Amino acid sequence: MSSLRLNKEALQAIVDRSSFNRWLGMKVDEVLEDSVRLRITWRDELISSPERQSIHGGVIAALIDCAADYVIAAHLGHAVPTIDLHIDYHRVARPGDLVAEAGITHLGSTMGVATARVTDAQGKLVASGRGLYMAAARPAPATSGPSR
Numbered sequence: 001m002s003s004l005r006l007n008k009e010a011l012q013a014i015v016d017r018s019s020f021n022r023w024l025g026m027k028v029d030e031v032l033e034d035s036v037r038l039r040i041t042w043r044d045e046l047i048s049s050p051e052r053q054s055i056h057g058g059v060i061a062a063l064i065d066c067a068a069d070y071v072i073a074a075h076l077g078h079a080v081p082t083i084d085l086h087i088d089y090h091r092v093a094r095p096g097d098l099v100a101e102a103g104i105t106h107l108g109s110t111m112g113v114a115t116a117r118v119t120d121a122q123g124k125l126v127a128s129g130r131g132l133y134m135a136a137a138r139p140a141p142a143t144s145g146p147s148r
Contacts, residue, residue: 005077007031011070014079024059026066029099036071038063038100042121055093060118060127061085067102068114068131075107078139083111084132096121110136 006014012028015021015038024046029037040046040063048056065085073079102116112135118126 004031004033004074006074011036011074014073015066015070020062021066024062026063028070031074035101035103036067036074038067038070038102040098042095042097052092053095055098057087057089057127060089060093060098061087061129063098063100063118064102064116064127064129065131067100067116067118068129069133071102071104071114071116072107072112072133072135075104076112076135080112080133080135081137082131083134085129086131087127087129089127090125091120093118093120093126098126105130107135110134 008028008031011031015026015028025041027039029039040059046055046059048054064087065082069079069082098118098120100116100118102114105113105115112133113130114133115128115130117128120126
């Protein structure tokens with residue numbers, strides 16, 4: 001595997017470019033050669049079922065997708081588009097922070113595959129998933145305003 005191109009601070013800057021990620025409160029905990037760890041802090045806005053006090057499955061899926069994407073981004077130097085995403089839910093996510101840890105399964109010149117696991121505050125597995133990403137995609141250049 002190639003060496004890392006992004007450290008924790010640089011990866012957090014990519015995470016923070018997305019207003020959705022900022023709204024989720026997504027934070028990069030750790031960037032290692034073979035893994036990335038992200039965290040979302042529990043808050044009431046993430047609840048899907050007030051009676052069960054459980055976090056919405058879409059939040060969990062987003063965390064898995066981001067963790068898998070960003071472990072690839074740490075190696076390429078930029079985020080990549082998701083081509084396919086598979087999520088397995090294992091238990092209800094109750095109050096407490098959620099942590100996703102992702103690792104690269106394969107990183108080629110055009111495609112990358114990564115897996116991620118989300119655990120709750122007690123370290124219990126909440127969900128797991130696998131994503132396929134377009135590694136050959138390069139970020140679009142920034143524009144100064146609307147095109148005509």
